[in-house]
Amino acid sequence: MDEQTLAPPQRAHGHVLPAGPPDGHGEASAATVGTASAVRSGWSVGLDVGGTKVHGVLLDPAGVVRHETRSATVRGVDGVVGGVVDAVHALALAGGVDVVDLAGIGIGLPGVVDHVDGTVEHAVNLGVDGRAALAPLVAARLGAPVDVRLENDVNVAAVGAAHLLAPGELPDLAFLALGTGLAAGLLLDGRLRRGSGGAAGEIGHLTYVPGGRPCNCGQLGCLEQYASGSALDAAWPGPHERPAPVEVFAAAAAGDPRAVRVRDEFAGAVATAVRLLVLTCDVRRVVVGGGVSGVGTPLLDAVREVLRAGALSSPFLASMALEERVTLAPAGAPVGAVGAAVVGRDGALSGGR
Numbered sequence: 001m002d003e004q005t006l007a008p009p010q011r012a013h014g015h016v017l018p019a020g021p022p023d024g025h026g027e028a029s030a031a032t033v034g035t036a037s038a039v040r041s042g043w044s045v046g047l048d049v050g051g052t053k054v055h056g057v058l059l060d061p062a063g064v065v066r067h068e069t070r071s072a073t074v075r076g077v078d079g080v081v082g083g084v085v086d087a088v089h090a091l092a093l094a095g096g097v098d099v100v101d102l103a104g105i106g107i108g109l110p111g112v113v114d115h116v117d118g119t120v121e122h123a124v125n126l127g128v129d130g131r132a133a134l135a136p137l138v139a140a141r142l143g144a145p146v147d148v149r150l151e152n153d154v155n156v157a158a159v160g161a162a163h164l165l166a167p168g169e170l171p172d173l174a175f176l177a178l179g180t181g182l183a184a185g186l187l188l189d190g191r192l193r194r195g196s197g198g199a200a201g202e203i204g205h206l207t208y209v210p211g212g213r214p215c216n217c218g219q220l221g222c223l224e225q226y227a228s229g230s231a232l233d234a235a236w237p238g239p240h241e242r243p244a245p246v247e248v249f250a251a252a253a254a255g256d257p258r259a260v261r262v263r264d265e266f267a268g269a270v271a272t273a274v275r276l277l278v279l280t281c282d283v284r285r286v287v288v289g290g291g292v293s294g295v296g297t298p299l300l301d302a303v304r305e306v307l308r309a310g311a312l313s314s315p316f317l318a319s320m321a322l323e324e325r326v327t328l329a330p331a332g333a334p335v336g337a338v339g340a341a342v343v344g345r346d347g348a349l350s351g352g353r
């Protein structure tokens with residue numbers, strides 16, 4: 001497992017990439033999550049299985065990303081299991097680690113996950129109908145006695161963000177995923193808060209505008225109709241050369257009054273989500289991630305501006321220092337895959353319901 005054994009991968013599937021330099025995005029200097037949790041030593045693999053791609057990482061015993069893989073998602077149970085198994089083999093080979101010696105394998109994916117029995121439901125983006133026992137299927141296909149843990153994708157992103165942004169600190173943050181929809185992953189006092197029915201953090205379906213835009217959930221005016229990538233797509237119809245969020249923020253910065261309106265409405269809704277998370281859980285950080293976070297600093301600035309304005313008229317809000325708690329997910333870092341690898345090896349994070 002020393003440097004000498006880091007042989008190049010022999011299989012093309014999974015397209016193994018060397019991890020970035022130690023100063024690349026900060027991930028290489030990250031230590032293990034949680035001083036209070038019982039982190040097991042050893043190498044682990046994390047997979048972030050999305051609707052279009054499977055992103056994998058190999059974490060070394062110090063929690064440093066040593067190898068990454070990216071491959072296209074193959075839909076359906078067999079496709080997902082096969083993609084995960086191929087990525088695990090490719091990463092283990094790249095790191096010179098036997099699969100049987102891994103401290104664990106974590107898989108993050110969109111859907112309602114039972115982390116105890118490793119099943120997922122409603123993973124429609126992956127073409128998985130009904131209920132599928134993905135973790136046991138992956139373990140059986142690997143044929144090695146290694147722990148395989150399944151977790152919701154927003155939850156692993158929360159764990160990954162804590163690992164990359166605040167190594168050595170007891171993780172305490174909300175990960176606000178601004179993607180197609182809006183949801184939050186809650187990592188409180190070092191543990192994931194999944195909720196009694198797995199629905200903790202589904203703040204996208206809180207009513208934001210009574211009688212407002214219709215939502216797929218059947219309600220009107222849900223927050224995710226105003227604070228999500230889909231909301232920006234709808235407010236800024238194409239065709240565009242760049243993603244709608246990037247175009248909106250660029251046009252607003254250039255003074256386009258319509259773009260300014262769209263941007264400010266969006267930032268106001270995201271700021272509401274930040275307020276909600278801090279006032280409910282008093283999390284140390286709210287990490288803004290998901291596809292829209294690719295906008296970068298202009299997004300963070302716009303949200304902070306709304307929070308700052310709110311603090312001016314409310315000593316109560318001012319005392320919360322909201323604008324200091326909100327931050328962006330590390331740009332370009334495989335946050336979800338890193339979090340999955342941490343979940344894979346760290347029983348304490350996954351313990352309990």
Ligand SMILES: [Zn+2]
Nearest residue numbers: 205215217222
């Ligand atoms: Zn809704």
